[in-house]
Amino acid sequence: MRLGKVIGTVTATVKDPQIAAKPLLVVDVITAAGKVSEPSVVAVDTVGAGVGDRVIITQGSAARIPQGTATSPIDATIIAVVDTVQTAKT
């Protein structure tokens, strides 16, 4: 999984019916120190995350394991809102 920061939302009228009811958030993948390592992943939110939240995203087939996602054509899902990241080197 990856740490991420939710930076925005995406809207789309023309889309696959299997993502029609899913909130799509734009997430910058970040390091434990907060540096962006991979910008602008589009992830489905399954835990009620909002813009500004630090989150955990899962990618690949794992993205379709949370409840309600099994038949959606998605490859990235937010599975947690982070409280704290504690590192030995920070």
Added chain:
Amino acid sequence: MRLGKVIGTVTATVKDPQIAAKPLLVVDVITAAGKVSEPSVVAVDTVGAGVGDRVIITQGSAARIPQGTATSPIDATIIAVVDTVQTAKT
């Protein structure tokens, strides 16, 4: 998923029969700010996207979930045409 910009089309006479009837588009993966982060992904279009459109692509096994793609040897599919990307930092 990723944001992308459709920049062109690919034609191929010699190809796997399972992609014969699929429109193949060339998509630059972009950030929310519009910067190209990964050039020239070839994606199957399932939503009627055209050159110049900003889209969402899904990759890996997720690419074979949209209707009509299950038996095709494809790893990237356009699943939405983006209306707006709203970010807190733009």
Added chain:
Amino acid sequence: MRLGKVIGTVTATVKDPQIAAKPLLVVDVITAAGKVSEPSVVAVDTVGAGVGDRVIITQGSAARIPQGTATSPIDATIIAVVDTVQTAKT
């Protein structure tokens, strides 16, 4: 999928029996403009591609969908020989 340029061939006497009869080509992943973005992917050829051809490769589990590949331990397959790539920005 990715655009690629076939740059060579690989031979191996000691190998998994499930790839024994498969032609293994070395493919540079390229952009629509022809720039190498990822060098030296080893891909199984299923369409009769040759050195110098511009091709489309598919990666991951998609690589085992073309006929005759289902039980091979492969993660990259050539699924088309490109005729033309037309881009709005070239």
Added chain:
Amino acid sequence: MRLGKVIGTVTATVKDPQIAAKPLLVVDVITAAGKVSEPSVVAVDTVGAGVGDRVIITQGSAARIPQGTATSPIDATIIAVVDTVQTAKT
């Protein structure tokens, strides 16, 4: 798989129920020489690793093969604590 160094822990109150009981560690992917090649992967620990340990992580669907992980939406798991890495070029 990848060599990694455990650098910290993540806590999250709001999360997918299928990761509720799993220890989530922050792992820097490293080379055999100890250089960080990919920072801050979040991995589930299945072998009792701790901060400071050098480990092996597996990614993708492989992450859900260790006992107790099959139904969790995870894409990275620690599967070993490294004793030694012996290289010809070190």
Added chain:
Amino acid sequence: MRLGKVIGTVTATVKDPQIAAKPLLVVDVITAAGKVSEPSVVAVDTVGAGVGDRVIITQGSAARIPQGTATSPIDATIIAVVDTVQTAKT
């Protein structure tokens, strides 16, 4: 697949039982010209490769297709020892 060069071995006492009997090698991913493009992948050896050998590795779910690997939590496997790589541009 990728070309690789075996540069070393990894030992681990504490590990997932499903990798207990598997030789774990450290492989640098290389280009056809021999340049390291991705250092220190840890791969299971299924063909008797040794340090110094040039090999082909397969990654992702393909890594669990060779005989004896199906239930192991592995994402990279050596499937061939390379005899020759012939390229038009070398």
